[in-house]
Amino acid sequence: MTxxxxxxxxAVPPAVLHQNAVRDLFAAQPGIARLSQRLVRAAFDASAIETRHTVLADLAEALDRGTAPTDAGEPAAAEPGSDDGASLAVISDAGALLSPSTGTRNDAYIALAPELSARAARDALTSASVAPGDITHVVTVSCTGMYAPGPDYRLIRDLDLPTTVERYHLGFVGCAAAVPALRAAARMCAAQPDAVVLVVCAELCTLHFRVADDPDQILAASLFADGAAAAVVSADPARRSGRWLDLDRFATAVTDDGERDMTWTVGDTGFDMVLTAEVPRIIGREIREAVGDIIAGASVDTWAVHPGGRAVLDRVESGLDLPPDALEVSRAVLRDYGNMSSATILFILRSILLGDDLSDGETIATLAFGPGLTMEAALLTAGVAEDGAVRADAVADGAGRTDAVRAEPVASWT
Incomplete structure (x- = not known):
């Protein structure tokens, strides 16, 4: 059974960052070089992002007030002990961005990520009419924080799942991790046909924002955002109703180049992202060969591509000779939410799943990219029952895939 x-x-945090305001704040930071100011403006303006969500409430509030840096010196380090773990102070009263330690940033992750995960998971369980007690396996995913007992353990406690649930965590895999998580869920269902697997991706990328003259850090600051997404996976046909996505097959590839062009490591003042300008070019050059096996013999109707950035989507589009509107859902999610690392591809698949024009038997090719460079792919087939119309309460404002203005709305974390 498939x-x-x-x-x-x-789920996303309630605080919204408007791209132009963040651009102006970063460009005006004390101590930043004139060339870096130009790089900030170029990176933010070319991002194709309008809004992002963040757990950094003080940053969003400062931007709403129009706070601008007034200190002519270097950005100050965060005061030790100034944070209670439930939030992270990242901006001074004078508008200068602070430099909290990695430990302080991770404390905020431990305090804030579990609730975001739980909200996304509850949303998925409710939509699937699955009770917490029905879950047999949990797969959690994150690359923006770490602790033990980890996210898999916390989810069981927070959702009151059975203590016998099998738990797995994919840590530090990066933006592509949702696809191998779904692959693991499919393998679990193949081994245990009555399994019901809960997959949850939660990423708080903005915890690792910082001011730097390094172009990689500038690019990261222009792209990344916070969000969580969850999927309920089962091979039991009796559990399918309305709409679903069959997980038909998976593929993975490591590119010939790119080992040093996209990396994610632990630094002293946050996690360090390397994301060079070569990444889109490598993806564009190797994408056709990487996905050849998985789409061989398939007539792909819809593409769900992780928006690592506008240039990545452009290169995928040209590398696969796709029509200009083929990646409109991916571009809409990028525009409205930014790059939420592993959670992003599930936002895109949700938008497709709830789209007004989803048809039974529609073939969906899913692609995501991670450090290495690695490429993860899945081929999905949509199922739409006779009663498969989108419920009015499933999409808060009635927007579907045909809405070219906004991506699918999500529950906000409060």
Missing amino acids: ASILSIGT
Whole structure:
């Protein structure tokens, strides 16, 4: 039996960052070089992002007030002990961005990520009409923080799942991790046909924002955002209703180049991202060969591509000779939410799943990219029952895939 995604739930923090305001704040930071100011403006303006969500409430509030840096010196380090773990102070009263330690940033992750995960998971469980007690396996995903007992353990406690649930965590895999998580869920369902697997991706990328003259850090600051997404996976046909996505096959590839062009490591003042300008070019050059096996013999109707950035989407589009509107859902999610690392591809699949024009048997090619460079792919087939119309309460404002203005709305974390 084929495993299927029965539902996808999503959640974002309530604080919204408007791209132009963040650009101006970063460009005006004390101590930043004139060339870096130009790089900031170029990176933010070319990002194709309008809004992002963040757990950094003080940053969003400062931007709403129009706070601008007034200190002519270097940005100050965060005061030790100034943070209670439930939030992270990243901006001074004078508007200068602070430099909290990695430990302080990770404390904020431990305090804030579990609730975001739980909200996305509850959304998915409710949409699939699956009770917490029905879950047999949990797969959690994150690359923006770490602790033990980890996210898999916390989810069991927070959702009151059975203590016998099998737990797995994919840590530090990066933006592509949702696809191998779904692959693991499908393998679990193949081994245990009555399994019901809960996959949850939660990323707080903005915890690692910092001011730097390094072009990689500038690019990261222009792209990344916070969000969580969850999927309920099962091979039990009796659990399918309304709409679902069959997980038909998977593929993975490591590119010939790129080992040093996209990396994610632990630094002293946050996690360090290397994301060079070569990444889109490598993806564009190798994408056709990388996905050849998985789409061989398939007539792909819809593309769900992780928006590592506008240039990545452009290179995928040209490398696969796709029509200009083929990646409109990916571009809409990038525009409205930014790059939420592993959670992003599930936002895209949710938008497709709830789209007004989803048809039974529609073939969906899913692609995501991670450090290395690695490429992860999945081929999905949509199932739409006779009663498969989108419920009015499933999409808060009635927007579907045909809405070219906004991506699918999600529950906000409060």
